[in-house]
Amino acid sequence: MAERTVSGTWSVVITGEQWALLHGHLFPGDGDEHGAILRCGIAESSRGARLLVHDVVPAVDGIDYIEGQRGYRKLTAEFVAENIGMCAEQGLAYLAVHNHGGQDRVGFSRTDMASHERGYPALLDINAGVPVGALVFAENAVAGDIWTSDGERHTVIDLRVAGRPHLTLTPELIIAPMSDPTYDRQARIFGDRGQTILGGSKVAVVGLGGIGSLIGEYLARLGVGELVFIDPDRIDPTNLPRVVGARRFDAWSPLQSDTRPRWMQRLGARLATPKVKIAARAARQASKTVRITQVRRSVVDSDVAMLLTDCDHIFLAADSALARRLVNSVTHQYLIPNTQVGSKVTVIDDTIADIFSVVRMSSPGSGCLQCNELIPAWRLTEEATSEVQRHRQRYVDDENIHAPSVITLNAVAASRAVDDWLMAIGGLTDSAVSADHWVAYHPLTDEVIEHEPAKSPDCRHCGPFRFAMGDKRSLLARP
Template sequence: MVRRALNPPAHGWSLTIPASIWQDLQDHLYSLNGGGAVLLARQVDGPRGPRLLATTLIPAAAGTDYVDGTFGHHALSASFVRDAALRARTAGQAYIAVHAHGGAGRVKFSDVDLASHERGYPALRQITGQVVGALVLAEGAAAGDLWLPDGTRTQLADVVVPSNNLLRLRPTPATARASDPAADRQVRLFGDAGQAAFSNMTVGIVGLGGAGSLIVEYLARLGVGQLVLMDDDSVAENNLNRLTGASRADVGRPKTEVAADTARRANSSIALTLHKATLGPTTAHLITSCDWIFLAADTAGARHYANMIVEEHLIPGTQVGVKVQVLDDGTVGQIHAVTRPMVPGSGCLWCNGLIDRTDLALDHLPQHEARRARYLDEVPAPSVITLNALAVAEAVNHFMLAVTNLHRDDVDPASVLVRPRTRNRDLLNPRQDPRCAFCGQPDDDGVGS
């Protein structure tokens, strides 16, 4: 097996393929009855250029849909292309034809491939009114040729598969300049290309309290290039025991500003975007141009909208939390520190019963009305910096290994639950409801969703 290049994010058009569709595509392309396919993909904005998000895989069966070609070895049949193009037009999505070549680490279109694009894609672009193009895959590599509705033509910068490892595939292995000597000790683990991957990433952090402030510190010291910081709260005196970087002089300051100061002290070249806001229906768009999202806010509203962004925009994320059980008589019960990977299409927060509908409804009310609806003033939960650090270190380690492709299993989305009082550590596999409106598999005559 060829080790994947640790490609830093590239500028230009990208194609993101959910892990489930990617696995189905791989199985089909390399099966006896496969050989070609079409992906339908919708277009959204991204941090470095337009993103195509694959929604549907239409497999072409060998011998009927994928046949001997007039000019090349094999080709998609005219009827298959017509039907797939009409589906793309109806859905208002891009049409991407896919096939595979042999080899590993590098791939490019053959002269026959490119000639077929020039013969057929101008007409397909006219039929669909959308982006049309082709994708060729090899082991650890991908190349794309896109024909845009405005009449121009471009290449795919990369193909992204957000799984347990954040796979980035390009036509050739990445090259990276020498890293800052200050990062020498971690570059010995990640390599220059791995360090470059961090520096080119935009990461969103929702919630800048005890857990979120630690995430800011860790990511800045790892060398992440840009952070998008979101929290509507200000520093209070009872935050100081666990709010990294805060002092008594910061009481009353927005948590976003304190977090920004922490990030700049750790990494003077970091780019920062601050949003003094909660994550909700009018602010969700502020973090949709990120490469990764950390959810460190524990409201039902924040969970719902972060979950929605992960699933609808195919942006991987991580939810972190700590729960300390205190009984009515003051006895301390179980303590949980949890890290939940939020992998698009792998069983979302709704599927796993982690969003309460009543609390979500209350979160949409003005604060004074929500408090009245709950009848009682909320009692602050216990919070200790070391317990937060336990969950945050696990979360940032997961991110770090995913970005540099160091997880041993590409598709393991299990959460990590640590119980400090008993020193137990469990892996919890997510449940997935096939009928889920966010991550389920709708009825379709294609494979995947």
Template sequence: MSRPWSMRISAEHWAQLHSHLFPGDSREHAATLRCGLADTPSGVRLLVREVTPARDGIDFIQRPDGTHVLVASFVLDNVLRAATDHSVYIAAHCHGGADEVGFSGTDLASHENSYPAILHRTKAPAVGALVFARNAVAGDMWLQDGRQVPLHHLTVTGPNLQVLTSSPAPVAQADSAYDRQARLFGDRGQAMLRAQKVAVVGLGGAGSLLSQTLSRLGVGQLLLIDDDRVETSNLSRLVGATHRDARTWLTDDQRPEWVRRLGRRLSTPKVTVAARVARTAPVPPDVHAVFRSVLEPDVAALLRDCDHIFLAADTAPAELLVNAVGHQYLIPVTQVGAKVNIDRTTGTVRQAYAVSRLNGPRSGCLRCTGLVSSDRLRRDATDPTQLRRQDYVGGENIAAPSVITLNAVATSLAANDWLTRTVGLNRSNASTWWTHADALKGTTARDIATTLPECPWCGPEHFGVGDAGSLPTRH
């Protein structure tokens, strides 16, 4: 059985495309899409990089028989533009209707006449077409190996997740274990959660809470990535971790150093604990636990077909890598964390806060806002307010204070934002937002993150390029 083909589009590009195709006049309109490609074991994703509206009467004309067609020069210009950067050319137009759509015989004949020639001349991996109703889409993909495949679905990444297909799919009643939450967002909302593949990078205090929460909400697939093991100091905030996991009888300070080293080598990986807890959910998710660094190229590649990534690792290289994956593969990323700032001279607690930072394709970037700098990837470029908010206790080999309650606030904010957007309950028009909860003042502040036009990670160079671009992995 061939792998399914799907498409992802940012909220900004979706608004541009939808408003052009459906301006309110009930007529046919057209556009072209330039797409990157993510070829993964679970399926192939088209990633919309650019939308080019076709001008009515100039680029998109009506023939004497009443049918509409894109003019040859417009098609050629866009095909060549896609070919120059190894993108995939997609033609899109609209039909009437709302919830169901399909290609006409004229549409299919046009594909038969033109797409083999485009594939032969450009050597592109694929070329295709989409036809839209207001709430539906059908796709016809022609592949370089001669196969034709339909588009399985199109995903709009925000502010509320939208998944469009050619016709409404039946929805089964939610499992009785989810009766209370399904009363909030319905059987369809529960089914959407079950269809999600979500990654948690970093399974420490915050990551372990996220993994447990996501599994209890009913996520279908969980990808857990961390290369660290359980230590005694983790037990107060690592969900599900036990003294046995930390090998406390070997790592006790009274033991000889060689025994403590052995205990640390034998302690349980954090991902193993998180996977164990996730599998106790009433309907266990499919859990893939990876006890390696996300900076390894083949581990980073596992993120490419996720629907959302929670970043709970606090090292700058991991933050840069996951941030790049989000923009390159059009996957929303939420960074979560909790910080306690102590005056090292007096021991006074200066700050204690939790943060949830949702970053979406084309709307929010950890590098643009200075949170990933080059001394933290260029620390002196960090905005002073954000710098104070992210400040750890300084000094070499000094562990930052941490408490489970702050982690719980951060992860609850992050998971709730993700949940409301996934099931369609979000009432904000913002594609992304950052939440800062001050535990000492009892206040919560929200900011909308910005991006810089020429950013090397969220800008045109890497946005939506998929497998054609490189990632900042370890090698």
């Protein structure tokens, strides 16, 4: 493997399930020191490098973690050799872990640092230049020392738990600055710390139609710092009642009227405003500080898909099987939670059979959309074929006939989706609540149906092949 040079900050990302295992092993209540090894994928971006925890390997006390000659305890040579060998074989980073006492502040001892200097050059060589290092934990803090093949050593700025609720650990407690008075009313709920998290978040919205446009405005008004809007489409007159911020002029409605010649309707469609531009305009009206990236292309294009890999959360409001598959794989490959959002009205023989809004928040490592049969193979096949072929093989569904939709159904789904995300990152979610919360609201029957997603251990999306592998695996995108 080629040597790796990474600039910028370093952080560690771990799932909620992994964190429960690791924290429980390090802090069982005996006040003693314990050890483990983390095998990690790597993701690099303009914001720095993230070590994505692929495996947590607890060291068994007295067998793998024993009394040390120079320090209090140490990992055995056999345990280190086994795990560095597995890291080298899979191209993963290696992190040795132990804990100290204390609560909100932690750092390596002189003995710890000396052991790194003795052992890590050799481990880095064995690992073919893929980073090696160590983490030390207190109850509510973490510090890290990462070694890279360019001869540099890097500190870890934080460890993030991508679960529900989210959790961020730093080397010492950071006092959040007082939030902008503009957000006083919501800071009374989430606190200055919560508002700081919102301001530092980078969130993608895929699909800026009826639901996505609402989500985009909600996020901007909440004070989210950076938004990535992705949608290839332009507005049309039938979107105007549902897309937040859309104006009649955006759709060039006079030209797109059914009474106009076809050439004039096509001209109106070409002149219509892109949905991402409308969403960005609405977001900027809502927030004076938000940074926005507009992408008027499909999310399944490889360079567009890469934009998702640097986000903190993804809202998927596009009803496309290819988009679902792509976002689903990004969530588990890069440990980035997503929320798939939709609403639908089913009509059979001119009779409304069902109406529902659905919100599916997926945490990395949990049951995914693929495991739960929400990415139909026939839809993938159809969407992957050419437009001419799609029209030839289409019998019942007609993509030119708009499905029923209404803004209130979209608002139910959008509000629930953003609320679930807010509660998670604000640390307000009850720890007893399932990490993944899939909810469907059926207004015809006034039913709210909750669903626990299933998980398949050999899934190619959330299973070992792709899980936390970061940049080592290709995205499920088209070139």
